Amino acid sequence: MNMKERSPFCPGSPVPVELFVGRENKIEDIMNYINNTIQGKQENIFLIGSRGIGKSSLASFLRYYVSSEMNMVGIHVFLGRVFNLEEMVRHIFEKFLKETKGQTWFNNIKSFFGKYIKQLGLFGVSLTFAPPSEDLKELVRKFPEVLNNLLMEIKKEKKGLFIALDDINSLAGKSEFADWYKSFVDEVATHYDNFPVFIMLIGIPEKRDVLSELQPSLMRIFRPVEIDRLSDEEVEQFIIKAFESVDIEVSPEGKDIMVRYSSGLPLLMHEIGDAVFWIDTDGIIDVYDAMAGVFNAAENVGEKYLDPKVYRAIRSDRYISILRKLGEDHIPQNFKKKDMEVRLTENEKRVFHNFLRRMRELGVIETTSKRGSYRFVNEIYPVYIFLESGSSKKK
Ligand SMILES: Nc1ncnc2c1ncn2[C@@H]1O[C@H](COP(=O)(O)OP(=O)(O)OP(=O)(O)O)[C@@H](O)[C@H]1O
Ligand SMILES: [Mg+2]
Incomplete structure (x- = not known):
């Protein structure tokens, strides 16, 4: 009789890359947009699908793929319990900092974020980013500019930035989010020729509908990608x-x-x-x-x-x-x-x-x-x- 130690199955959490199956066509479509991004064009995707259909798993696979094969910085942020823009940007930059911690340029980036980065734990292995709310408001307002500064720092070594904003459900229902996103995209389009940032929002189909009602022009901005059952x-x-x-x-x-x-x-x-x-x-x-x-x-x-x-x-x-x-x-x-x-x-x-x-x-x-x-x-x-x-x- 063999002794069981660990099940390879993980009901409810994103699947590890080795066990990821299917989604070839969707991955191909998305990779085309990511290629545009690498050429400098900011792209926006809305990944939709019902609960438990595999959205987070696909995002996690893509993040792995773009980081290891495309030489991008990939971050996957879960925003399920995030209800405002300040918390959202805090999460995004914290993930970014964690992701780039081992890299040579980390120290340059660290100086942007200054004293609000805390390295905790033994050997400073865990990192938090917790600036006061005034500064977070500034990060919300100047989001394109801050991203552009980060891109400048990483551009010698990395081809761009992949950001998956997962479980956007509570934020997508807010007009402040819809308006903020719209002005982010407009500002990038009018101020920057080269802005290799790929953003993927992830949520259930109803949330995309809500967002499109709040800010109809966003629907021209987002390319919808819908996933369904596996074969x-x-x-x-x-x-x-x-x-x-x-x-x-x-x-x-x-x-x-x-x-x-x-x-x-x-x-x-x-x-x-x-x-x-x-x-x-x-x-x-x-x-x-x-x-x-x-x-x-x-x-x-x-x-x-x-x-x-x-x-x-x-x-x-x-x-x-x-x-x-x-x-x-x-x-x-x-x-x-x-x-x-x-x-x-x-x-x-x-x-x-x-x-x-x-x-x-x-x-x-x-x-x-x-x-x-x-x-x-x-x-x-x-x-x-x-x-x-x-x-x-x-x-
Ligand atoms: N392509 C895949 N290959 C193998 N397993 C998968 C795949 N996609 C999803 N799964 C598995 O299915 C379950 C649900 O996946 P996941 O959490 O990615 O779905 P979700 O759409 O993000 O769900 P939620 O709406 O709850 O956030 C998990 O157990 C995950 O490991
Ligand atoms: Mg999920």
Whole structure:
């Protein structure tokens, strides 16, 4: 029996570069814009996709790629809990300083930021940048100028700057952000011929819509890049790579099950892979390991990503029999009530009606403009119901 130490799966955190799969076309598109950037043209991308679809992983892959292969300085900043421009610029420059700490030009740059850089910890390994709010306001106002000064310092050795602003969701809803971005882009365009800075905002699709309402001309500025599910081949590639990295063999049947239930969702392939990894005892993933893993993953997914009320409702005895029937087939994200009903008895139809109402109240599904048509508000929910019905069948 082999002793398990560390799972190669990381549900919920950006995937390490070695296990990154897919997105070739998007990467190619983005690399074209990055090439423009290296020529001196400031470029702006808005990377959108639903929660857990792989935005941060793609950004992290790109950052790695531009730093190691394109000789740029790449920074990836998480702004999930940042609500104002001052905090945003503080995060950006702090990341920049951390990123360039080991470099020869660091001391020159450090002098711009002066006494507000603190090297903490043993051997000064951790760094913080915490200027007073007056100075942060200045950094917000003079953002293009400050970036340009940094570019001057790094230009001998680096081709440009890649900045990914991740989880822009709370900022994107603010008009101060929209207006600031617009004037940043305008100022760069009018004052600088050569400004090799690539900026990628990252958020859910709704946020891009909000931003475009706040500042319509921003939509001409941003090139939208949208990412969606992975293909089954890409999921398969990932499963194989991940198990290979820990010397575990995967049977073709076991692999098919993991691929099928992942339904192209990166988050789900990590949840399923992780559950299967911990179940296996003999270093070979067979059908039983895979199925047992899918059932465990269903539990995890329900507990972690669904509201407790939804979780309880879906698991209640009342719905088990219809869930079982619905789960015989993959439930698509959009579905018609009557297509589902054909499989149900009269009694179940009534329960189904209540089920739909309950799911609507809980915000799991919504009606669409077509009568009798519904849509799951995200892609995890139908898969969870699918998984849950599979596991209730087993029970
Ligand atoms: N291309 C990929 N290859 C392998 N695993 C991936 C890939 N993309 C995403 N993942 C995995 O899927 C999960 C979700 O990815 P990630 O956190 O990047 O998504 P996200 O869109 O940024 O989510 P959120 O909206 O929650 O920020 C993580 O476990 C991540 O490791
Ligand atoms: Mg993310």
